[in-house]
Amino acid sequence: MFENSMLVLGAPDPFVGILCVLFIALPIGLAIGAVILRAAISLFNKFAGFGDDHPDKVPEPTMMKAMGIVLITGVANWIVGSVIGAVGASVLQSMSEPWHTLIPSLLALPFSFLVSAGVLTGLLPTTFKRGVGVAACEYLVAILVGAAIGILAVLIGIGFSI
Numbered sequence: 001m002f003e004n005s006m007l008v009l010g011a012p013d014p015f016v017g018i019l020c021v022l023f024i025a026l027p028i029g030l031a032i033g034a035v036i037l038r039a040a041i042s043l044f045n046k047f048a049g050f051g052d053d054h055p056d057k058v059p060e061p062t063m064m065k066a067m068g069i070v071l072i073t074g075v076a077n078w079i080v081g082s083v084i085g086a087v088g089a090s091v092l093q094s095m096s097e098p099w100h101t102l103i104p105s106l107l108a109l110p111f112s113f114l115v116s117a118g119v120l121t122g123l124l125p126t127t128f129k130r131g132v133g134v135a136a137c138e139y140l141v142a143i144l145v146g147a148a149i150g151i152l153a154v155l156i157g158i159g160f161s162i
Contacts (some may be wrong), residue, residue: 002158027067031055033074034066036145040138041124058126058134065123073119083142113139 041060050057075149082139090102095103113135 003095022137030067030070031063033069033070034063036072036141037061037134037138038063040141041134043141044130044134044137047137058124058130059123069119069123072123073116076115076119080111080115081105081108084111 038060040056045054045057048056053059085104087100088107089100092100094100108124116138117128117131117135120126120134121128124131124134126134
């Protein structure tokens with residue numbers, strides 16, 4: 001009975017995987033990134049001491065605009081990371097396995113930070129200096145969210161192991 005059902009199912013179609021990523025994973029990831037971006041802007045405005053009526057306050061974008069900013073930032077950082085990764089892989093190919101991929105990633109980090117600040121400056125009505133501040137807060141919020149998810153995963157793992 002089970003053998004026949006396995007023959008009917010066959011191998012998964014790669015097109016279905018692409019559609020799942022495009023219509024499910026990408027919008028969810030962009031929504032999460034947009035929430036993180038909006039939280040980072042709010043956090044930056046609080047750190048900078050900008051109240052609701054302050055003229056230098058970085059305006060918080062709508063959810064759709066924030067998703068667009070996250071998408072553009074991701075594409076720009078992917079391009080920068082790919083170039084640095086390709087150059088780094090060719091230069092560092094003689095190194096052992098984890099290092100020839102880790103070092104280019106670490107070298108790309110400051111460039112991706114500056115790209116993020118530049119994209120924020122271009123797409124939000126703010127200066128580059130404030131864009132750097134928002135990008136720093138965005139990294140901070142993302143690190144805190146990642147740490148919270150990691151701690152939650154460890155606690156769930158401990159709970160299941162007992």
